Amino acid sequence: MLCPGRFQTGFALLRRIEPIVVMEQLGSTLFETALQMVVRDRCANATYPDVSRDDSQQKAITNFYMNYNLITKLTPIIPALLLARLSDRGWRRAPVVAPLTGYLLSRLFLLLVVLLRLPLEVMFGATAVYGLSGGFSAYWAGVMTLASLDSTPTDRSKVMMSSRYTEKLQVMMIVELLYGIAGLVGSLVSGHLFQLYTPNLAQGTILLIVSTVLHLLCLIQSIVLLQVKQVHKREPDESSHLLSRASSSSLAVEAPAAVNVVNVVLLFAAAILYDFAVGGAAEILTAFVLKAPLSWSATQVGYGNAAGFGIFLTSFLGVILFRRWASxxxxxxxxxxxxxxxxxxMSFATATWIFYLARSLTLFALIPMPTIRSLLSQQVPLSLYGTILTCLQVALIFAGLAYIPAFTKIYQGTLDWFPGFVFTLSSAFSVLAMIPISITGCRSAQRRQYERIQGD
Known part of the structure; x- marks a missing residue:
């Protein structure tokens, strides 16, 4: 009697979005490590006039990632909007299935680059295909929409008590945690898998085969097994992030009747500045760890990526810890x-232990962006939630089109005298982003005090 029940439970689990998120993230972390090491190997013999061999390699790597990431940022804009429209019209699987197809094709492209020794520039076409399929923006919006449909409106509005949070974790929070944990695990094993090879298979082939198989399984599951819960039209879909859902004040504040223009502008400014800081640093970090004196191997790259995914967990725990006392x-x-x-x-990371020390200090770095989205939702009427968050996403995309080439060229220009200068610059942008948030906090405090006086 137990076996049929367990089979039904397992089958029901396979019809949910969570297994897809885990497998996709495992596959993506394997792919990212493979791409990083393939790019390093292909750029090893790059030469630039009046530049040392090590600096030439760094310039070649950063030039590749600059073009690669610009294509990744630019191409998904219109497809993601179209997929969002399809989702709103009832095609809930579309924003998940289409990007997963792009993921699978891009992984196949890199596998062919390794097996057939194709030019590295082929990956520009791969990321264009990935972007035209909707990219991460469409995929994650689709994932969070499907996750929200698996919980009732009452469940979605619960406020977690820190002493019992494991009993009241909302579905979307579980999805985010699984995403971070899968990234952590995938990164830890990716470097070891990259080292596996045979006389007939180059390094990275086995790693890419595993990544491709995982994405193929994701695509099949999303088409064949994934179940979409039907809801009444008057029940709104929710697709906000984990940390915005964990923010207690956002759950308790009613939507205003009109747009608070000043606060919206301040929050947009803070979000753009912070995204500029974080995105710019992440853009360079990929090449920085491959440069002397760090000169990381594939295994160390995997461990470093795992440290980055660990911030998902520490940021979540930070919200749980601080939200009772902090606005x-x-x-x-x-x-x-x-x-x-x-x-x-990180500017002074000349040894691996300094890198991990710097990483450990960024343990709450993922709190700001989703919480800014939460605050934005409190500044506009309910009917404008989707519009304001979409506008923010578009603004962040255009910010990426600015910081990617800017940080790349600054890094290349400072390689000789201070390679970590871009990280100092990133820190300065992060501090600047605190100014509009501080003003918003003061304005919100004054408003609450005024409302309290009016209520009395």
Whole structure:
């Protein structure tokens, strides 16, 4: 009697979005490590006039990632909007299935680059295909929409008590935690898998085969097994992030009747500045760890990526710890300060232990952006939630189109005298982002005090 029940439970689990998120993230972390090491190997013999061999390799790596990431940022804009429209019209699987197809094809492209020794520039076409399929923006919005449909409106509005949070974890929070844990595990094993090879298979082939198989399984599951719960039209879909859901004040504040323009502008400014800081640093970190004196191997690259995914867990725990005593604005400031201090120390990372020390100081760095989204939702009427969050996402995309080439060229220009200068610059942008958040916090405090006086 137990076996049929367990089979039904297992089958029901396979029809949910969570297994897809785990497998996709495992496959993606394997792919990212493989791409990083393939790019390093292909750029090893790059030469630039009047530049040392090591600096030439760094320039070649950063030039590749600059073009690669610009294509990744630019191509998904229109497809993601179209997929979102399809989702709103009832095609809930579309924002998941289409990007997963792009993921699978891009992994196949890199596998062919390794097996057939194709030019590295083939990956520009691969990321264009990935972007035209909707990219991460469409995929994650689709995932969070499906996750929200698996919980009732009452469940989605519960406020977690820190002493019993394991009993009241909302579905979307579980999805985010699984995403971070899968990234952590995948990164830890990716370097070891990269080292596996045979006389007939080059390094990275086995790693890419595993990654491709995982994405193929994700695509099949999303088409064949994934179940979409039907809801009434008057029940709104929710697709906000884990940390915004964990923010207690956002759950308790009613939507205003009109747009608070000043606060919206301040929050947009803070989000753009912080995204500029975090995105710019992440853009360079990929090449920085491959440069002397760090000169990381594939295994060390995997461990370093795992440290990055560990911030998902520490940021979540930070919200659970601080939200009882801190407002949304204070939570954001804590996260920004954490990143500013950690990335500043990254400027002086001349040994692996210094890198991990700097990473450990950024343990709350993921708190600001989703909490800013939560605060934005409190500044506009309910009917404008989707519009304001979409506008923010578009603004962040255009910010990426600015910081990717800017940080790349600054890094290349400072390789000789201070390679970590871009991280100091990133820290400065993070501090600047704290100014509009502080103003927003003061304005919100004054408003609450005024409302309290009016109520009395």
């Amino acid at each position: 949304d604005a204070t939570l954001i400031l804590i996260g920004m300060m954490s990143f500013a201090v950690g990335i500043y120390w």
